[in-house]
Amino acid sequence: MEKTFLMVKPDGVQRGLIGDIVSRFEKKGFQLVGAKLMSISNELAEEHYGEHKERPFFGELVDFITSGPVFAMVWQGENVISTARGMMGATNPKDAATGTIRGDFGLTVGKNIIHGSDSPESAVREIGLFFKEEELVEYSKLMNEWIY
Ligand code: DAT
């Protein structure tokens, strides 16, 4: 089953949005297989956002993501990578549709509440960066019979 890496960023944690965000993915029918509240080191932040190294906002991005705890998660389900991206909304909350996480909760691109892997390759890479294999839990959920 497809897996993705999702993370409530420091602004979402501080604003008390963890529960609402987790709830949206649960209600959609996805299955949580890993989660932890953690701090991100500068090293991990630079690695995670490596693709943006040359962008003018890179320093700001690293400072922001290391500015407080994040809630890192791995979710599983059919098409979870692209469906979760859709549920997050556009990168800039001003362009994100109402009903999406960024559309409902955010105002500015620098504090856009949630991260989600954008492809199967980045999902594998990011899950590996944030979670050890033994931190992911394989279990069957009875609810799945009513979803699939
Ligand atoms: P996404 O998080 O939707 O995958 P991205 O990978 O292009 O977006 O960028 C990573 C993060 O960098 C994004 O969530 C917020 C920040 N960011 C992107 N574009 C920005 C910009 N023009 N100014 C400031 N921060 C930006």
Ligand code: MG
């Ligand atoms: Mg991205």
